[in-house]
Amino acid sequence: MAKTDSTGSTWRYRWAHRQNVRRVSTYRGAEAAWRRRDDELRRLRALAADFQGSAQAGAGLPLELTGDEVVLWALPAAQLVEVRHTTVLPAPDLTVDPQTGPLRPRRPDGVRVTDAGMAVITSRRLVLLGGRGRRDWAYGRMTGLSHDPAAPVTLIQVLDRRRSSGLMLPTDAAADFRFKLTLAFADAIEQRGAVLAQLDELIAEHAQLKPFRPAVATPGQARLFARVPGGQRTVAVAAALALLVPAALFDSNPSDPAGGVEVAVAATPAPTPSAKPLLRRPVLTVPSQATSPKPKKSKRPSPTATRDPRCGAPANPLGYGFCGGTRINQPASEVCDWFDCVPQFWAGPGYLVQCRDGSISLTGGRPNACAEHKGVRRAVTV
Template sequence: MTAEDGEARGWRARWVGRENERRRMAYEAALQAWRRRDEKLRQLYTEAEEPTQRAETPAGLPVQFDDDEIVLAVEPAAELVEVTARHTAGLPTATLTVVPLEDGSTPQLRGVSVVDAGTAVVTDRRLLIVGRDEQEEWPYAQVAGIAHHPGDPFTLLHAKRPGRIRGVRVPRAAASAFRLRLTVAYADATGAREALLDRLDDAAVDHWHDQPPAPTPATPADAPLTARLLRPALVTAVAVALAIAAVAGVVHGSLPDRPVIGMKVDGGTGVEPTGPGVPSASTALGAPGSSTTPSATGTTSDPPPGATPGTAAPTSAAPTSATTTSATTTPATGGPRNPPSSPRATGTPAPTSPSPTPADRCGAPANPYGYNYCGGSYVYDPASDVCDYFACVNNLWNGNGYLVQCEDGLTSRTGMKGGGCAEHGGLKRPIYAA
């Protein structure tokens, strides 16, 4: 499909514009998120290189500090958490690094419960939490590893002694600085400061190589056929047409349960209407034993239900000079129906389908049902004689779905095995009912 093609300048060109804009916005959002994380990793590395700084010791803490113990961080809104899950799947693993919180992640404590709340204090020797009910302490010499959760601002401390795994949870805004100071203090106490810097540097380099690639521009050849329905007015029209088709299908499926006009209902005395071009109710429903052989006078030979044999059958208010003939019965099952080839005995032939209406069919053959290539509703329940007007595939009635035209010009349905036009060059366009 070239840019000079008429369709490429129409709906395909509009789809290309929308798709390229969508790809551009998605790329810019991903690039912004990548840049924010890159800045966080570089900032963590820079701060980890700086010498350890003493923090102001909060007043009023019921904690006894050593004379040479350095307080590095104090978080008054901390929580003591404990692992309650029987399996640690989904929980962070212990590693000597600092993980920035992921952008857009929703904090969710899964497998971890809050035990107490209070103040968390990070020193150069230990981490301790002074809660309302209890006080927890982790000397770094007794800690096997520190595990930061990537999406939730809590950190687990794996102790060397047996027991439940516990940790600390801080507000999201303070998580980055608190994690860095805790990890640096633990690395200094265990002699792993250089190893921590190497891990942070590797994380920054790996993230640099994960830069999102620029999107590939869309072309008219990439436009799907469904893009033709993206205009709001057309979408509304198709939605209304599909709703009407669904209602019509329900009504058609319940036809045997509804009385036909003129039939006796609940013991009534109504009779079937007669006249030129009006098939009898028994003929239309395909009732066994019904007879439609025309008589010499142009009326049916069988009396209506309930009439006494030997009496004249009541007729409708049609003119007495008009002659009537029976209507050709329509097969109840699928399959093309051949039009009658023998001439009628008397009178004019009774039409069995609506007459064609003069309308623009966009190249579709003339037919009495208004089927066209222009637009309208999909044809899920085609007329039984549709193949008298359209060139159909041999197995048209073996599938379901709506009518379509294949690339080779034959008419098929979308619900065929292997695809409606799989063996006929592919789908060309749908067939609509006006």
């Protein structure tokens, strides 16, 4: 079929098909990421509500329980670590952060492994049953607690020891251990409800970030530059070259070797005796660039004559630009038709920003915003 400019032309249908495939792929990736996070939050909420132990769970362990103490969790593969130097750890809190990044199976600097054995979380303490003996960390004596964000190491300070010590666990068990230790500590200080309220708040906030299904692109929405390989970028580069090449040729024109251009004006006829003598027009000499005086500075044009209404943003009917204003947390579904969106754009969450490579991302306000695109340049506003 021949290519025409009508809405029924072949290239317009191909453009609409590519747009719909890309939009659906981006939406599905964002929805899958959102659903994984939602499932994890709800799993933690159910675990926090039902987390409890029993005296029978400690049967067979070489650990003597005191009073109403019960075993909540046990892991046979744990290492005892100690800090070589005296440190001050932050006070224990009830913060739940299920979004920690992947942990690497490494030991941080300044930390040494001194024993290995079974880690046990009870309702009153954390215990390591090691080959060299037993190490206890009672919740009532804890003054500091820190989870390493890059390694599966948890350090604890207690009143009766000068140096910090703790546990190093397998990477796949560290997140579960940290969450259950937080629950056990919350129970010890009678603050289980604070953890449940925090998880409820995280679930409610995450529900507001569910990605929207994108609108269907139609052939009638295709613009003419979609026919050019590279699309809008190619058109912009070609337009810039069309302006720069003539300017470069004009600037490279050599100056007049004579040092100037003499503009001669035709001589006026000789005056008659009865007529008043006419003034003779002088010969106008244009000095060369090397000897010409500095021109006077012209008045700057008014700001309204040169101001870009979008401050460098592509022309778009959405009113989006870089001039400052209101941040955009829920952009229009057709934003990627006018701007160059990063892959997995709708995965968000955050507000709309432009990365340093020119693309736009929906991760504004997050620590890893535009991490794979040279960082954040500025916010997209309306």
